[in-house]
Amino acid sequence: MIQHVYERVSQARYVSEVIVATDDIRIFDAVEAFGGVAHMTSRNHRSGTDRVAEVAVKTDAEVIVNMQGDEPLLDPGCVDAAVEPFFANPSLLISTLGCPSSSEIEHSNPNVVKVVVDHEGYALYFSRSPIPHFRLNDNSHGNEKNFFKHVGLYVYRTQLLKLLPTLKESVLEKAEALEQLRFLENGYRIRVVSYQYESLAVDTPEDLDRVNEFIKERSWQPNLSS
Numbered sequence: 001m002i003q004h005v006y007e008r009v010s011q012a013r014y015v016s017e018v019i020v021a022t023d024d025i026r027i028f029d030a031v032e033a034f035g036g037v038a039h040m041t042s043r044n045h046r047s048g049t050d051r052v053a054e055v056a057v058k059t060d061a062e063v064i065v066n067m068q069g070d071e072p073l074l075d076p077g078c079v080d081a082a083v084e085p086f087f088a089n090p091s092l093l094i095s096t097l098g099c100p101s102s103s104e105i106e107h108s109n110p111n112v113v114k115v116v117v118d119h120e121g122y123a124l125y126f127s128r129s130p131i132p133h134f135r136l137n138d139n140s141h142g143n144e145k146n147f148f149k150h151v152g153l154y155v156y157r158t159q160l161l162k163l164l165p166t167l168k169e170s171v172l173e174k175a176e177a178l179e180q181l182r183f184l185e186n187g188y189r190i191r192v193v194s195y196q197y198e199s200l201a202v203d204t205p206e207d208l209d210r211v212n213e214f215i216k217e218r219s220w221q222p223n224l225s226s
Contacts, residue, residue, distance in 0.1 A: 001069065001070070001158075001202060001208075002027060002030060002031060002069050003018065003030070003031075003034045003036070004072035004073070004074075005067065005068075005069050005070075005071055005074060006018055006020065006031065006034075006036050008071075008072075008073070008074040008075075008076055009065070009067050009074065009079060010213055011078050012065075012076040012077075012079035012083075013076075013080050014060075014079065014080050014083040014084075015065060015079060017037070017059075017061075018036070018037065018071070019037050019038070019039055019055055020036060020037065020038040020039070020132055021038075021039055021041050021051045021052050021054065021055045022038060022039075022040065022041065022043045022051075023040065023041050023042065023043045023045070023051070027069075028040055034092065038099075039055045040167065041054045041055065042054060044178075046169060047128070047173075047182075048066065048068060048179065049066060049154070049156075049161075049164065049179050049180075049182075050095040050164060050165070052064065052156075052161065053162070053164045053165070053192035056156075056158050056161045057158065057161060057162050059158070061158055062157065062158055063083065063086055063155060063156070063158070064155070064156050064158055064161060065079055065082070065083065065153070065154070065155050066153070066154040066155070066156065067079065067153050068153070070152070070202040071152065071153075071202075072202065075160045075197050077195075078097055078151065078153060078195050078197045081097065081151065081154045081193050081195045082095050082096065082097050082154075082193050082195075083125075083155050084152055084193075085191050085193060086108075086155065086157070089191075091222065092157070092191055093156065093157050093159075093160045093188060093189075094154060094155070094156055094157075094160065094180075094183055094188060094189070094190045095154070095155045095191040095192070095193055095195075096115075096123070096149035096150065096151070096153060096154050096155070096180065096190055096191070096192055097150070097153050097192070097193050097195050097197065098115050098117065098146065098148035098149065098150055098151065098192040098193070098194055098195070099149050099150075099194075099195060099196060099197050100146060100147075100194060101146070101147060101148070101211055102145055102146050102147070102198065104145065106149055107130045107145065107147055108130050110120070110128040110129070111128075111170040111204065112128075112149050113126055113127070113128055113132045113149065113150040113178060114126070114127055114128075114129070114130065114147055114148065114149055114150065115127075115131075115148045115149075115150045115192055116131050116132055116148070117148065117192045119157060121191055121192055121193070121194070122189045122190060122191055122192065123180075123184060123189070123190040123191075123192050125181075125184070126150055126176070126178050126180055126181060126184075127176055127178075128176055128177075128178070131145075131147070132147065148173045148192065148194070149160045150192075151195070151197055154180070160188070166180055167183075168182075168186070169182065170182040170184075170185040170186070171185070172184070172185050173185070178225045
């Protein structure tokens with residue numbers, strides 16, 4: 001799975017280098033076996049973002065993309081979409097992705113993270129709970145109950161990642177098990193880019209079966225030379 005993610009991220013236009021940050025020697029060995037680059041990190045990090053920060057601050061990169069390793073069918077275009085706002089806004093520190101959806105199953109599934117945004121496209125809140133809540137007697141939303149499901153991809157300016165160890169662990173972050181809430185609760189704005197992307201993240205054994213079936217049906221394999 002990590003090879004699929006690595007290969008797909010490498011195809012993004014705005015990515016110049018791909019590094020796997022891990023504290024697991026099995027992942028490190030697997031990445032090196034297919035010719036990728038991996039860095040071992042501390043086992044004491046509170047979140048994946050902390051792990052990425054450890055590696056990021058040792059580079060000279062101004063902007064860092066944090067792609068989780070559970071998206072083997074990643075669309076490289078969504079990486080570029082999340083990076084693009086940084087070209088237009090030099091003060092932007094964080095961006096991520098939101099995919100429009102009207103699926104009632106996804107809206108109620110705690111494994112599908114939801115995000116609500118303001119009129120400028122900045123996150124108001126992320127939650128595993130169904131947000132927004134659509135009142136049964138309120139028809140102002142029309143026939144379709146549209147919402148944004150969050151795609152677990154982040155783009156950071158390295159200067160913010162350097163500050164990460166100084167930010168207090170968020171009460172909301174611990175309650176929802178969502179690390180991005182640490183930034184919101186500490187006053188940092190997160191730009192949410194709308195991108196039509198049907199994510200097939202692997203959060204459960206059932207998800208893994210779905211991805212394997214998808215690959216099998218399409219005879220789809222990674223190609224690191226492309």
